[in-house]
Amino acid sequence: MAIFDELKSAAAVLKEAGKIEQYEQILVVQKELLDQQKHIYDLEIENRALKELLKVRDSLEFRNGAYWKIGEKEEGPFCSRCWDVNSKTVRMRPGANRAFHGCPECKTSTQTDPGYQTLYVNRKPPSSCR
Structure with missing residues (x-):
């Protein structure tokens, strides 16, 4: 110097x-x-x-209650609460019902696949209940 x-x-x-x-x-x-x-x-x-x-913010897209990284390969879902509050991209984990994901950090749960139908939605009651 x-x-x-x-x-x-x-x-x-x-x-x-x-x-x-x-x-x-x-x-x-x-x-x-x-x-x-x-x-x-x-x-x-x-x-x-x-x-x-x-750079991270510009690569995120909010969709179905969560953030997704858009690029060559789509990644996600990432917790919307953790990003909005702390600017942290925390990958959400799938729940027992694959339409829902939960955040391991803040415990937020969201339905990331609104089109997903459970097995019970269109199920008819047994004939003995009629």
Whole structure:
């Protein structure tokens, strides 16, 4: 880092010349420079995380009570509550009835296949009940 090296050289010259007050000012500037570099680094990490979050958000489609990742291969369902509240894509697990999925994180359950008919929907009662 060229600026830091230049400050270091100037500090050494000032120290040798007995200019302690100016030397201390250079040390303060060096510390500020390091603090600013750390701040920039932290902002770059946050920026990358936000870009990744936007990328995920743009790939999600809300359908049948859950989110689905749309792309080369469709993935899902992902819990709508976990995404809406925490921006976390939590894959939902199928329930005993394959039309329903549940979230292992927040325990939300949703019907992801509204067209699914159970075996009992169109079943006629036994003749003895008539």
